Amino acid sequence: MKLNDEEKAMLAGELGEPRRWAIDHMMKVGRMFDAADLVPVSQVHMMADPESVGEAGTEFMEQMASHGEKERRVAVPMITDPRGVDLNYYRPLGQTEDMANIERRFVAACEKLGILMTNTCVNYQTVMPPVLGDHVAYGDTGVVIYCNSACGARSNFEGGPSALAAGLTGRTPRYGLHLDEHRVATKRYVVREQPKGLTDWGVLGAVVGRRAGSYWEVPAIEGLESVPTSDEMKHLGAAMASYGSTPLFHLVGITPEAPTAAAIGADKLTAEDITKADLDELRSSFGGKGDKVDVVVFAAPQLSIVEMQQVADLIDGQKLHADTAMLVCTSPTVYADATRMGLVGRIEAAGAKVLEGTCFYQQYAREIGEANGWKRLLSNSTKIVNILGGYGYEPALADMQACIASAVAGEIV
Amino acid sequence: MSIELKCHVGIGPDVEGEALVAQDNFSARYDLDRLKGVFSRPQHALFGESYDGKILVLNTAKGGVASAWMLHEMKTRGLFPKAILFNAANTILAQGAALADLSMCDRFEAGDVTTLIKSGEFVKVYPEKGLVVVER
Numbered sequence: 001m002k003l004n005d006e007e008k009a010m011l012a013g014e015l016g017e018p019r020r021w022a023i024d025h026m027m028k029v030g031r032m033f034d035a036a037d038l039v040p041v042s043q044v045h046m047m048a049d050p051e052s053v054g055e056a057g058t059e060f061m062e063q064m065a066s067h068g069e070k071e072r073r074v075a076v077p078m079i080t081d082p083r084g085v086d087l088n089y090y091r092p093l094g095q096t097e098d099m100a101n102i103e104r105r106f107v108a109a110c111e112k113l114g115i116l117m118t119n120t121c122v123n124y125q126t127v128m129p130p131v132l133g134d135h136v137a138y139g140d141t142g143v144v145i146y147c148n149s150a151c152g153a154r155s156n157f158e159g160g161p162s163a164l165a166a167g168l169t170g171r172t173p174r175y176g177l178h179l180d181e182h183r184v185a186t187k188r189y190v191v192r193e194q195p196k197g198l199t200d201w202g203v204l205g206a207v208v209g210r211r212a213g214s215y216w217e218v219p220a221i222e223g224l225e226s227v228p229t230s231d232e233m234k235h236l237g238a239a240m241a242s243y244g245s246t247p248l249f250h251l252v253g254i255t256p257e258a259p260t261a262a263a264i265g266a267d268k269l270t271a272e273d274i275t276k277a278d279l280d281e282l283r284s285s286f287g288g289k290g291d292k293v294d295v296v297v298f299a300a301p302q303l304s305i306v307e308m309q310q311v312a313d314l315i316d317g318q319k320l321h322a323d324t325a326m327l328v329c330t331s332p333t334v335y336a337d338a339t340r341m342g343l344v345g346r347i348e349a350a351g352a353k354v355l356e357g358t359c360f361y362q363q364y365a366r367e368i369g370e371a372n373g374w375k376r377l378l379s380n381s382t383k384i385v386n387i388l389g390g391y392g393y394e395p396a397l398a399d400m401q402a403c404i405a406s407a408v409a410g411e412i413v
Numbered sequence: 414m415s416i417e418l419k420c421h422v423g424i425g426p427d428v429e430g431e432a433l434v435a436q437d438n439f440s441a442r443y444d445l446d447r448l449k450g451v452f453s454r455p456q457h458a459l460f461g462e463s464y465d466g467k468i469l470v471l472n473t474a475k476g477g478v479a480s481a482w483m484l485h486e487m488k489t490r491g492l493f494p495k496a497i498l499f500n501a502a503n504t505i506l507a508q509g510a511a512l513a514d515l516s517m518c519d520r521f522e523a524g525d526v527t528t529l530i531k532s533g534e535f536v537k538v539y540p541e542k543g544l545v546v547v548e549r
Binding site for chain 1: 421422423424438442443444445453454455456457473474475477478479480481482483485486488489490501502503504505507508509511512517
């Protein structure tokens with residue numbers, strides 16, 4: 001890989017150990033993906049919840065934070081994905097002091113590096129959306145796919161260590177989605193059943209992701225009769241990335257790089273239909289009417305202020321079933337707004353709990369499930385029902401309205 | 414007899430061990446119980462199997478950015494695969510391998526690696542050379 005003089009100085013350790021580690025890490029990764037050089041990035045977003053980071057990652061981060069201020073300070077604005085512990089509400093969930101302490105230690109180390117603790121996976125709705133052609137280094141697959149697809153930004157999936165390396169250097173290896181040739185369509189799908197509502201968009205994303213099936217496939221989707229809202233696009237992308245490891249899609253005539261099929265090379269590809277049967281088949285693998293529900297979860301991705309209002313409107317004046325819990329995860333900025341606007345109060349008056357700066361599946365989902373006896377979980381997030389099967393849950397999928405009605409009834413309605 | 418399989422230059426040290434193979438995908442977050450060192454997702458082809466000390470051979474990586482931290486955490490805990498071979502790695506797993514110093518290779522010239530190696534075979538992995546040797 002070609003390095004400029006400043007990057008060579010970093011590699012030689014002349015700008016401190018954290019930046020030496022960062023360049024060395026990027027060279028290992030860049031070599032595997034044939035990166036010719038490094039590309040400057042305008043922003044970095046790091047996924048580093050305590051469950052995945054663990055004691056080992058926390059010690060690693062504390063080691064970084066132990067260096068002098070000049071050596072450890074990130075070089076470009078760097079923000080964070082949801083945390084694993086809401087430090088204002090963790091004991092009632094069955095989270096332990098050990099979990100909270102890892103959280104506290106990791107956050108303290110991040111702050112020493114000058115990382116902005118935004119704790120959100122909807123930064124494109126709440127912090128600073130990237131723009132067309134903007135090279136960034138984002139973690140969280142949902143963030144990456146949204147920003148690549150809806151905004152036209154350029155990012156690979158950057159796991160926590162690589163995001164940290166990008167933050168310390170202001171660069172990332174130039175491979176994958178930073179290059180034009182990896183942004184052209186490789187699969188072409190025509191939607192034959194129009195999605196209606198957030199869950200339908202998630203199911204469509206899941207079907208496309210599962211069919212596309214690899215990080216290196218770029219699905220182009222045609223046949224949509226309406227432009228999705230930001231929240232709908234969020235569920236579409238999050239599910240697609242979760243089922244397919246997919247980092248970019250194009251909606252022909254809608255997303256910025258795909259004014260036409262020809263603009264992204266999709267006109268040369270054979271089109272496959274996505275039918276009602278395809279969507280129903282995916283839905284049918286999750287839960288059925290009359291099943292008891294232990295917990296209803298709204299998360300993955302965190303809710304926007306608009307979704308918070310929708311939940312509040314649907315739950316107003318009702319009480320949750322005595323045997324059913326309900327959790328709503330949102331970002332700290334949305335939480336503050338939703339509190340000020342009375343939405344949090346309305347949701348919690350029904351017996352639900354709004355969590356701030358976390359996302360359910362990133363907060364020791366297995367352990368909190370066991371601590372609370374939660375097994376049957378209902379959500380409107382196609383992403384979360386995909387993930388939680390591996391965490392000892394029996395997840396079911398329903399739209400927001402049915403989720404809330406089920407939380408009140410104590411069973412899937 | 415030994416068979417040489419050429420692949421793209423990978424990450425991590427030279428290692429050898431017993432292969433555990435499936436035509437399935439991989440996510441440390443979605444598929445594993447990392448405290449027990451087994452595949453825990455009921456739908457996974459390797460459900461219930463221990464991955465500790467194995468050379469995992471799988472199709473591709475899916476989902477979860479978390480896997481990048483998790484490989485490092487798994488290695489520190491002492492329950493980890495010696496190497497992971499993919500048809501196509503994704504960026505996350507490669508980044509995780511770089512932090513954890515865990516061996517990883519992908520893109521095999523002879524085709525689908527999940528059909529080229531069988532579970533139980535003894536495998537030597539040379540990431541720097543882009544080479545995997547299967548002993549039969």
